Amino acid sequence: MPRQLDRMLKKVDAALAERTEVALRLPDLGFGPDGALRRELGGHTAVITIDGTAARLSFEQDGRELRSVPAAVRRDHKDAVKELRDLVKRVGAQLATLVRALEGGFPAGARHAFGWWRDRLVRHPVAGPTVRGLIWEVETAPGAWTAVLPAIGDLPDAPDDAAVRLWHPIGARGGDVRAWRDALVERGVRQPFKQAFREIYRLTPAEEEARTHSTRFAAHLVHYRRLFALFRARGWTSRLLGPWDGGAQDEAARVLAGEWRIRFAHVLAEVGPDDLAGTDRIRFDRRVAGAWRAAPLAEVPPVVFSEAMRDVDLFVSVTSIAADPDWTDDGPALAYWERARFGELDESARTRRDALARVLPRTKIADRCTLDGRFLVVRGELRTYKIHLGSANVLMEPDGAYLCVVSERRPAGRVFVPFEEERLSLILSKAFLLAADEKITDPSIRTQIERGAR
Template identity: 40%
Template sequence: MQPILQEILTQSALYDTQYYELKLAGISTYQAIGNPTPAFKGRLALATAEAIQASWAPNQHTPYTTRAVLEALLQQLLRSALELTPDQFTRLFHLYGFDFEKKAGGLGGAFTRAPILLSLAQAEKFKKKHGLNEELMNYFTQLLEAAKKFDAGYGTTTIAKIRAKLEGMLEVKEAGALPTVRFPTGDALGRELNAFATALPAGTDATLPWLQLLQLWQKASGAQPTAKFNKEATAAVKNIGVEQVQEQAQQWLTLLVELTVEVKHRSHEYGNGTTYDYTEYHFLHEPSLNAAKGMVWTVAPLADSGMHQALADLAAKCHQKIPGQGPLAAGLGNACLLALSQGGLPGVAHLSRLRLKVRQTNTQELIGRYIEKVSQELGVTPAEIEDMAVPAGDLTDGRAEYHYGDYRATLQLRTGKAELQWQKAGKDLKAAPAALKQSHAAELKELKFQQTQAQQTFTTQRDRLDRSFVEERRMPFAWFRQYYLEHGLMSQLVKPLIWRFHYPDGSYHDALWLDAAWRDAHSQPIPGPTDDAQVQLWHPVLVSTEAVLAWRELLEQHQLRQPLKQAYREVYLLTPPEERTGTYSNRMAAHILKQHQFNSLAKLRGWKYSLLGAYDKGYESESAKLKLPRLGYQAEFWVNEVNADNAWNDTGIWNYVSTDQVRFTRTTDFDPIPLREVPPLVFSEVMRDVDLFVGVASVGNDPAWQDNGGLPAFRDYWHSYSFGELSEVAKTRKAVLERLVPRLKIGKVSEVQDKFLVVRGKLRSYKIHLGSGNILMSPNDQYLCIVPDNSKRNNAHDVFLPFEGDAVLSIIISKALLLADDDKITDTTITSQIGRGR
């Protein structure tokens, strides 16, 4: 066979064939054989295995490409119909390194390097035709015992499959024996599964099905379950019992959700004296990941509400971003998403929340496809099915009561928080009574679940509403009443917001629910909307400035805090420079953004963006894109990498990007769309998003950026942004502060002047920029660096604000309250700057 092998290698090199492109039918030497018999191909497989073994000899220096072609050839032969005798099978495995008479240990590499599974598949075919003689049975028993010694480290998934296949072949001889199931011991799930398998009592009806199910989970290495997997899993669950599988799986899911990701800091020293520091994140070994994935696939059709919550929590955990690595465990996370997609409306509710939470664009798109698929099955739109899926829990009008003997617990949504209050005999308690933790442990656990779900759902739906402005969605009033106004949870979001009711005759009313009636901006009741009305979320771009001011006055008069910025929402109208450029806007150009922060914020707002790296691309610009499917448009925000002072991180990602133009293109041909043709509401919302990206991610917003070094070439930008002209967001902030500051305790020593909130302290005067929140001190505009401490209570929380979500506004108020009493400041990092404590 050696001349044939040499010809194959020669022709492979002659035609520059890559090893993964090798096709036996395309090799003329092989074709010349005519119709090779299975026995001939068996001999050729043995010769190929001999050649591979010889190539590893120390004195051979065999090129990698030669060995790769030989390995590809052997795999093709083993996938074809070939014949080997029992002696030849033994010889083949000896060539792989399994000569047990000569070699007792060190076989892990042989298990993963050689095509063992393909060879065992040939042995299974041989067994069906001829059976296995005693010599071959004994040999495979030795091979199985060797495989059982490897339960951790690289290749354990492959070795687990080898064990299962060997056990399947040897079961005939060991009639009645239970299969051996082993998982890696290097992680908590592997140890738990091993303990569970070991503790299964022999002789019970469920023991064999459990072991078969655990073996099946070990094989779950694909992206989706096969029909064969589902069939075998269903049969095993039926034999074990649905409730038993549910109960045990819930425990293992809880374990995975609560399992700490182990962080290990490593350091490697190279021979040239340099040191490379890196971090490892350990969650599960590959076999345990596969087992977890198999478990998730199995319980998908069995999941109840508690399991749905665990699957959603595990999906979020698995898709959390690990620096330099990507998602923690994308395969397992995707299995959870698949399971949730099979969970009806409760599953869709969790998918809707996860789509706003995960940061990977491909995962967001996968969730979107799952939601769309379920919506098509029910004959509704994706937006409608997300409405239908919102859980109310036990809430009625945002409130639920629970009674436990003499104690009463009240769960209530207040200003975006799901709060739990306890009472006994009408007297308020600070926390859950200790006595109940023993007598009502299960009920308190369920109550905690209800509180967590209410909080998560409220936050998710608030963010979904905030992102929905750009869609200009309208819905029938009957739908709005059922899934929004009268919904136990959504009603708390709906009632503080302004809505526009469109009628068939073209007229409309703008109204807010107040004092049990729909009222206009002047608190006057309007006729109740009829079922033929269409409901749209009101936007200030739709009305005059006077109407916007009237709504703001109403909010302040009744101390109504909106869950998202609406009456005070920024409006971006087309400017003369944009009318002249025609198809693009430079309004947000020439800013320096922290790229990772920009990336996270863009994805949070539904934009698609890929981090720019210093290692590839081949072009110098990229863009974040927002799809606008109703119009057939997409918005594009162009950015460029900032290549200054090697400004990239350890993984080669640029730390900063500079901003460029905003434009709209058609999704069909990508032709630019004149800005004047873009609906004003859509244009305003897109520009607001971009302004938000700049307002949050700009280095000018970081009070410590300049002091920490920053980029010397862009220090002028930092100063000009930190104390420069106000953006639309900052102008809205200014309008709020002009009305708010005179009513605060600092009103006598503070006032809004141009771009600043000026505070006269006891020692100095301070100018707080309304855009960045950065501070200048009189008399010489000396910079004062105060870095907010998010771990401490913000004084601004006690101040009424007409909307939620503007962190910089809260920071400005907190800084003003602090500096008004600058003689009482004890923080030395501040007192040293203002001239105290020297």
């Protein structure tokens, strides 16, 4: 029964994330204006604080934070501790729903009244840290929008009924985007989701010529089960492919802003222990008189087009076998892997490069790292390495040998990044590891490095 309830709650969370106006009505749950909830437990104080998009439980005594739950609290207040831990989970779930709702409001251009947004979101004890970490636009005069990041700046003067919306980089000038990216890194603001560093996608000449479809993300080989899981996680609908009638191909679909639908075709390419799928064309439909009609790409609003293509880019970059460092199968799949693992950078990889250009100079390995085209070049003591910014695969100089290295998803020590992304963390982790290659003790990695070192 608990598992069934958990699944039901997850479905409710997903539904709320699609209804922004509901997801934004968060209760304060007893948190104070400072964003903390305190409860006295004997001679100790339990404190729940909001840390980014998560809640954290700690214990204090005489104003000093303790490293763990005091033995007396565990013994005498067992039920209270359980209740507080459950509350931490509940807060985390509500913040996750809030983040999905805010990000999901991009295509529709969701707007709020300035007074309500200021009092019920920016100053909310639970939602506040998340909301303040995002860039917003306030209509301070008819047609005049002022961008603000509440975490580092004062709110503009505006009437309570003025419109407020999330800022999206596709409608901003390049200089403004760069300025916001610089500000995040300089002030140490980690956004709850990619916004200033958000990938944007505009129509290409090839798509303008094709008019009705895009092949920008076609002809990739992907891990199908991972792809299908991502469809579900991102709110897409799709039939499961497999070796049965009608299971050879499908079009995953997602509705954006109520009236637009994106369709992403994919086919089952290989059945086995690790099913593979091939990616194909992308098309858009528009809801007209209650029915879906095929729409030319040029008619799709820029934000809707960009957000839809961003999803597909995510699907391909995360599930492509090109990012699999251990791929060894023969045949066409191997040929694709060898071609794509060090290929041209997609939009997400270019954004990753831009983030690294700002983050690396602030690290202890700055003097050993250089960004060079598609690669982060890392100079170790034994060899020089080229980490591909798309796949995170590694080549070694001077012979261009491939280095198979499985590293932790987070770099050693504390490295600030303006957004959470597994691939970015993986690249940084490998960079820190290889910059100190003389200290590597893993024999499988060490042997590869020393085999051709000069």
